[in-house]
Amino acid sequence: MGENNTAGFYEDGLHTLDDKAFEDLYRRMHPTLKRYAIYLVKDIEEAQLILNDVFIAIWKNKVRLMNEKAYLFRAVKNGANNYHKISRTSFRNLEDEEIQDVVDLKADPFQTYMYKDRARMLYHLIDQMPERRRLIFYMYRIEGFSYKEIATLLDISVRTVEDHLVKGFQFLQEKVLKNEAEFR
Amino acid sequence: MDQETWKLVLDYLSAKEQGKVEELADLGVRLQNWLHKDPQHQQELDQAMQLWEQTAIIPQTEAWKESFDHIQFLLQTERPQRSKTFIIWSAAAAVIAAMAMFLLFNMNREAALPVNQIAWITKTSSPGKITNIMLPDSSEIWLNSGSSISFPDNIKIANFRTVKLSGEAFFKVKRDPKHPFIVHSLNIQTQVLGTSFNIRAWQKSSPEVTVLTGKVAVSRDSAGLQSKAIHLLPNQKGICDLKSGQLHLEDVEDAGFAIGWIEGKMTFDQMPMETVFETIERRYGVKIVTEQAFKACNLTAKFGNVSINEVLKTIQMTLDISYTINKQTIYIKGGKCN
Numbered sequence: 001m002g003e004n005n006t007a008g009f010y011e012d013g014l015h016t017l018d019d020k021a022f023e024d025l026y027r028r029m030h031p032t033l034k035r036y037a038i039y040l041v042k043d044i045e046e047a048q049l050i051l052n053d054v055f056i057a058i059w060k061n062k063v064r065l066m067n068e069k070a071y072l073f074r075a076v077k078n079g080a081n082n083y084h085k086i087s088r089t090s091f092r093n094l095e096d097e098e099i100q101d102v103v104d105l106k107a108d109p110f111q112t113y114m115y116k117d118r119a120r121m122l123y124h125l126i127d128q129m130p131e132r133r134r135l136i137f138y139m140y141r142i143e144g145f146s147y148k149e150i151a152t153l154l155d156i157s158v159r160t161v162e163d164h165l166v167k168g169f170q171f172l173q174e175k176v177l178k179n180e181a182e183f184r
Numbered sequence: 185m186d187q188e189t190w191k192l193v194l195d196y197l198s199a200k201e202q203g204k205v206e207e208l209a210d211l212g213v214r215l216q217n218w219l220h221k222d223p224q225h226q227q228e229l230d231q232a233m234q235l236w237e238q239t240a241i242i243p244q245t246e247a248w249k250e251s252f253d254h255i256q257f258l259l260q261t262e263r264p265q266r267s268k269t270f271i272i273w274s275a276a277a278a279v280i281a282a283m284a285m286f287l288l289f290n291m292n293r294e295a296a297l298p299v300n301q302i303a304w305i306t307k308t309s310s311p312g313k314i315t316n317i318m319l320p321d322s323s324e325i326w327l328n329s330g331s332s333i334s335f336p337d338n339i340k341i342a343n344f345r346t347v348k349l350s351g352e353a354f355f356k357v358k359r360d361p362k363h364p365f366i367v368h369s370l371n372i373q374t375q376v377l378g379t380s381f382n383i384r385a386w387q388k389s390s391p392e393v394t395v396l397t398g399k400v401a402v403s404r405d406s407a408g409l410q411s412k413a414i415h416l417l418p419n420q421k422g423i424c425d426l427k428s429g430q431l432h433l434e435d436v437e438d439a440g441f442a443i444g445w446i447e448g449k450m451t452f453d454q455m456p457m458e459t460v461f462e463t464i465e466r467r468y469g470v471k472i473v474t475e476q477a478f479k480a481c482n483l484t485a486k487f488g489n490v491s492i493n494e495v496l497k498t499i500q501m502t503l504d505i506s507y508t509i510n511k512q513t514i515y516i517k518g519g520k521c522n
Contacts, residue, residue: 023252030248048251055255118343120243122235141239146198166190172235173185173228 017062026055029072032138036073036153039135040080050079069143073153125175126168133164140165185228189218193232234343302342308332309351312469314446321345321358323365326446328352330466349383354443356380372424372431373405375413382442389459394421394442404431448489457481457503468492474516478503481521 017025030051037047054075058065065071126137132154139145139153140161147165151158185193196211219225309315309327317325317333320340327333331351339345342363349369357365359378367374369385372393379398385391393402395416402422403413414431416422419439424431436442441451450467452460457478465472470492483502487495496507496514505519 026252026255027248030251031242031245034251051251052255052258056258059259118238119241122239123243126239137239138242142242144201162191162194165194166187169190169194169232169235170185170187172239173231176231176235 017059022055022059025058025068029069032135032143033072033076035135035138037076037080039131039154040077041083046083050076050083053079069145070149073143077153122172122176125172129168129171133168136161136164137168185232189228190232192218193229193236197233197236302336302338304334304336304348306332306334310469311466314448319345319347319358321360321363323358324356326354326443328354328445328466329469349385351386352382352384352445354380354382354446368405370424371405371429372402372422374400374402376400381416382439384442386462388426390423390426392421392423392442394436394439395419396439396443402431404429450485450487450495452483452485454482454484457483460499464492464495468495469512471513472516473513474519476519478519478521481519 034047034051037050038044041047041050054072057075058072126134129137136150136154139150140147145153147158147161150161154161192211192214196208196215199207199211215229219229307315307317307327309329309331311330313329315327317327319325319335320337323345325333328351331349331353333347333349333353335345335347336342339347345357345360345363345365347365347367349367355365355367355376357376357378357380361377365376365378367383369383370387370391372385372391374381374383374393376398379400380396381398381400382394382396383391384394393400393416395418397418400416401413402416402424404424414422414433416433419436421434421436421439421442422431423434444451445467448467450463452463455463460483461472461474461478464470481503483499485498485502487498492509492514496509499505500507503519503521506517508515508517
């Protein structure tokens with residue numbers, strides 16, 4: 001790609017969303033956003049439908065969002081609110097089904113092996129946390145939301161968010177220490 | 185670490201990540217005070233920081249793919265045709281966006297992302313030779329003939345000391361509980377903190393890990409996904425059956441036999457002749473050509489550090505073979521199993 005093309009683009013101010021960018025966006029947002037939707041509606045299939053609607057709407061607009069993260073989470077929240085207005089289906093137990101998402105991995109490239117392996121182990125532990133704590137962890141560490149942003153998205157207090165994170169990190173530290181002790 | 189301290193650490197790390205200088209100074213002082221209270225605290229803080237960094241990376245999964253395909257499918261019916269130039273333009277946009285995002289991401293999370301490339305160093309022992317290698321972390325490795333080992337150039341500073349082995353090697357791992365030592369060989373992985381053990385992982389045979397001192401964890405390792413580990417103690421070995429893929433544990437009389445090869449010894453215990461010949465080929469750097477396949481033929485024998493002639497004489501007596509040596513090639517004729 002030439003320099004001119006690049007320049008031309010910004011002059012046009014055209015930030016088009018193409019197939020690849022769309023896929024990237026979905027892949028990047030899926031882990032946390034899906035968990036968020038599940039947390040809100042307590043139903044895996046319903047959560048996916050909300051995600052579908054949100055992403056289909058984005059595609060139709062074909063414009064890159066300025067703050068896609070904030071937009072997506074708000075959109076999912078709205079979607080969930082509508083869902084609650086329409087139906088009141090009974091809750092399902094989803095803990096087991098959902099955990100699958102993170103464990104199965106096909107990563108080998110040895111260059112990043114050490115880091116990935118560690119992260120995988122940690123996220124395996126994170127996925128064992130209670131649902132809300134787990135979600136807060138994803139929102140905080142993966143999406144980089146602040147306590148306040150998380151509190152707003154989950155309709156809980158900032159203190160509760162902090163409390164969950166502190167307990168979550170404590171849990172991780174204990175588990176990691178225990179793992180290491182096993183080898184001594 | 186107690187909750188109060190975790191709060192402080194999280195505040196500190198958040199402030200650091202967001203570049204809030206004033207808050208950072210204040211939090212830094214409070215953290216220092218806590219550190220001075222107990223020498224143990226530094227270690228706890230290091231670990232907390234590690235957890236912080238390591239949780240910033242989410243393991244890649246394919247979980248998104250299926251639902252994304254479905255979305256694509258839903259969109260297909262209403263997707264308008266687009267011109268070719270448009271596609272080129274949008275590809276350009278994607279690249280720019282990706283670059284911009286990459287930059288942004290990196291600025292925010294410098295410490296969290298391992299971006300630098302790691303070079304792998306490979307050492308090989310040619311047939312007939314045993315190589316002694318000292319890794320940068322002071323771990324020692326004896327590499328059997330016809331084997332090779334690779335390790336990253338950053339092994340000394342990496343969180344995990346990862347090496348890859350093809351063939352057989354004896355490891356004396358420098359003890360460092362903070363940085364587990366991991367060996368990948370065939371379809372197993374062996375994890376230790378500081379011990380000595382032997383790994384046999386020749387192609388086409390079931391890999392074995394024999395422990396001499398300390399404790400090791402062995403697990404199956406397929407496509408990066410580990411099975412539950414089995415833990416081995418001295419004079420035990422873990423075997424991963426090549427066919428079933430099952431890991432099991434066996435007691436051995438004397439793990440010392442497993443590393444006899446370091447002194448040029450060979451020990452065969454009901455070993456298929458095919459494997460025996462392969463071992464001899466590697467040990468003496470020769471090529472063995474046989475008339476028959478010696479299928480279902482096993483050999484039990486112990487050889488000290490002796491010449492190849494002596495080895496062949498013994499086999500001659502046990503299996504009733506005749507042999508001729510032509511330079512580095514040995515021709516074996518006849519032979520029958522007992």
